[in-house]
Amino acid sequence: MSGNEQFFGIVRKGDFYVFAPQHLEGATVKLTTTWIEEPHATESGVIDLTEFEGKIIEVSGRDKGKWIYSAKVVEEAGPVLSDFLKRVFLKDEVRVKRCALVIGHEKESPGIINKKRNVSEFEFNEQLYLLLEKRVKHTAIYRVLRRSYAELPDDINELDPDFIISLHCNAGDSKTSGTEVLFYHKSQAGKRIAEILMKHIVQYLGLPNRGIIPKTSQDECGLLLRYSTAPCVIVKAFFMDNDTDVERAMENPEGLADAFANAIDEVSNKVRMEHLPIGNDIFI
Numbered sequence: 001m002s003g004n005e006q007f008f009g010i011v012r013k014g015d016f017y018v019f020a021p022q023h024l025e026g027a028t029v030k031l032t033t034t035w036i037e038e039p040h041a042t043e044s045g046v047i048d049l050t051e052f053e054g055k056i057i058e059v060s061g062r063d064k065g066k067w068i069y070s071a072k073v074v075e076e077a078g079p080v081l082s083d084f085l086k087r088v089f090l091k092d093e094v095r096v097k098r099c100a101l102v103i104g105h106e107k108e109s110p111g112i113i114n115k116k117r118n119v120s121e122f123e124f125n126e127q128l129y130l131l132l133e134k135r136v137k138h139t140a141i142y143r144v145l146r147r148s149y150a151e152l153p154d155d156i157n158e159l160d161p162d163f164i165i166s167l168h169c170n171a172g173d174s175k176t177s178g179t180e181v182l183f184y185h186k187s188q189a190g191k192r193i194a195e196i197l198m199k200h201i202v203q204y205l206g207l208p209n210r211g212i213i214p215k216t217s218q219d220e221c222g223l224l225l226r227y228s229t230a231p232c233v234i235v236k237a238f239f240m241d242n243d244t245d246v247e248r249a250m251e252n253p254e255g256l257a258d259a260f261a262n263a264i265d266e267v268s269n270k271v272r273m274e275h276l277p278i279g280n281d282i283f284i
């Protein structure tokens with residue numbers, strides 16, 4: 001058919017989101033098989049794109065306003081071209097963010113133990129991880145177990161995550177109660193992540209908000225915060241030596257996992273990530 005143009009784009013929620021030609025870049029249009037001269041038939045000729053959802057397709061036709069007329073799906077782009085076009089045109093919009101979820105301590109050396117419930121930090125947080133991993137919707141979760149504390153930052157950097165959450169619990173005088181989230185003092189992204197996690201956890205647990213706390217590399221747990229390059233926070237959701245805190249945290253494991261999962265998805269969607277340089281002394 002003469003006068004037809006070629007279009008490239010992705011199918012999103014049943015519509016065609018155009019990458020090229022340039023004058024239509026970023027437009028969302030519908031496809032119809034009808035001719036432009038038959039305006040009343042436009043709807044009846046609409047092409048159902050369900051089978052191409054999320055795929056990059058090439059279309060031929062003539063564009064006018066919100067429609068491409070005399071439209072035909074010519075072909076679906078292969079995986080290599082699709083990946084390239086998505087990266088160019090959608091940038092990080094379609095890329096799922098990667099979260100490294102670190103379970104604090106180790107099986108053999110499990111951190112703080114609550115004697116009443118006979119549960120350790122490691123056991124509690126491993127269970128939390130298993131529940132929240134299933135609940136996260138827009139983030140790829142990578143579980144990180146500690147080989148040794150010294151090797152932890154390098155192990156995480158090798159995964160190349162977008163952000164890092166390390167799960168711990170607090171300990172005090174068995175009466176102190178509440179939630180803390182630690183972040184590296186030079187990281188704006190870390191601070192935003194800490195705020196979002198704090199908001200969701202306090203909303204769910206209802207324990208005192210003890211604040212988001214900036215840490216330097218000299219502080220305890222500073223090594224992980226400083227030497228992992230992606231923004232990193234350490235969550236201490238409650239006090240493991242406070243029986244009331246522990247009861248609250250263990251009351252409904254799914255509820256707590258939901259709070260974490262929602263926080264992680266919100267971080268993925270909202271926080272602009274920035275990585276720290278390695279081995280630069282001004283970042284102490």
Ligand SMILES: [Zn+2]
Nearest residue numbers: 104111168169
């Ligand atoms: Zn710990």
